[in-house]
Amino acid sequence: MAVHIGVVGEGVCSARVARDAERAGAAIARAGAILFCGGLGGVMEAASRGAARGGGVVVGLLPGFRRRDANRWVTVPVVTGLDQARNVILVRSCDAIIAIGGMYGTLSEIALALKLGIPVVGLRTWTLRQPERRRVPLIVAATPEDAAARAIRAAGTRRRARSWLA
Amino acid sequence: MAVHIGVVGEGVCSARVARDAERAGAAIARAGAILFCGGLGGVMEAASRGAARGGGVVVGLLPGFRRRDANRWVTVPVVTGLDQARNVILVRSCDAIIAIGGMYGTLSEIALALKLGIPVVGLRTWTLRQPERRRVPLIVAATPEDAAARAIRAAGTRRRARSWLA
Amino acid sequence: MAVHIGVVGEGVCSARVARDAERAGAAIARAGAILFCGGLGGVMEAASRGAARGGGVVVGLLPGFRRRDANRWVTVPVVTGLDQARNVILVRSCDAIIAIGGMYGTLSEIALALKLGIPVVGLRTWTLRQPERRRVPLIVAATPEDAAARAIRAAGTRRRARSWLA
């Protein structure tokens, strides 16, 4: 079964961050992985473009009520109608995620992935310090291609603590 | 953009219902539409098999926490972790749904689709009588191929009342 | 622990249906049960008014993003932001539900409750015929007070099949 890599980041972003996201998406598609994202603009759109131009499958988990909210590169739009709660579905569906940039939605997805035991690779994203200074297993990447490579490698090693029941 | 057709029905079903679901799935793939389903066994698996054998894309919106819950024909598994609430995502993501058979989960998906203005085609499914005897716009199909054809036709005519806000 | 009774019905309703809902809410509060509802207008507001005037606790599970969407009788507003998916929470949180009137949202809540093994009492609501003509355990009430009494009695007998995992 294909590897699923998520790219998370904000819906409005700088040109530099968009270039990073597009290169990450392209690298994910080159590796034969499916890209999962939130389906909207900014980082999501740039990553989708990179993956779709490379012939990849792009799943867009939309927060709203309309398929046409999806950016034009999404090949499988899923209309959740769940607003922020769709982030949980995104993280759960992936073997690893790449977090790009530093807004709050991105932070919540990093945290959810850490909680669910799904590897997170960060590219110019948050620095987190736990109060008891335990090590936070956030993998830091230097470039988008490095991020994709680390995410795909980490995808195989994923811990399996996905539910509060477990 | 591709047409999205959902097939809903129970996770355990008779051989006859499974044959119907498989033929419906095959007809959906032949028409070039994407099949959306709940990703598990019974009607969901049979429809997935029909579509996947025909080369179609099969999105499985899984209720639980594990990708491996998906039947083997699902090509895009989405792990929602939302149990029954994933039915809302399934219905919302489709242009029309086909309901096969008569258990309660199927009834809830029929009702949700009617609520959200998404056409529903029924194949040997529930008969519903509204207390004021208003007409319920449930399209009745005679065969699985008829169901697929009616669903694809209805997909173009979908009303757009998707949110309580609207 | 208190008994939880849900009242489900549409957000816009006739004066007659509203009177029924208000009497059902009043009877629920008199019995010392907590009323759960969707928190908006119509049947939800009328049931809330009946319960709150009788000194009862009224939990409103709101579909949208704002607490002020709640009708004025809700004492515990919960802001889900999940649109229709909040219906699943409503049904799950109750020991029994009372369905009043006959629109599609109500039908979806009846179906969910049947699916989850939560008793449903209907008051001038849908008539359902299963394709294999199995008996549907929908309890029919003659009056709002009868509906509340039957719901509270049924609350004790609830089957426990709440998850697809079970």
Next chain:
Amino acid sequence: MAVHIGVVGEGVCSARVARDAERAGAAIARAGAILFCGGLGGVMEAASRGAARGGGVVVGLLPGFRRRDANRWVTVPVVTGLDQARNVILVRSCDAIIAIGGMYGTLSEIALALKLGIPVVGLRTWTLRQPERRRVPLIVAATPEDAAARAIRAAGTRRRARSWLA
């Protein structure tokens, strides 16, 4: 309408963190606010105990399928069946939240609250550094009583950016 204050923190915690949570819960009840929490053990249970012993209302938004998962101090258990996605409901329903301690679930709730414009008060919790070093509006409290006082004060000043639509 009553002020809603959420207390978020892990389901297993040290005795010291539990004492902090209990004192925060007690201060919330003394102020006449409703306590919202995840309804389980650890920080959630300690905060619930503090509030319930002070005569307060305690809403527990449970991740699982059973009301009896609630700790004994919860007065209004809501059974979401949504696992981690219930955190979104918790944050959305509050005017301010208090984050205690430093595990990943807590971090995701801090991030969600920041995203939704809901004030967050931290007590021995995460230190966050945004990549462009913008100021993160996380209010730091010295004691549980200070946290409750700051949360209640901040509740009045809440920004209103609750949906990606807004």
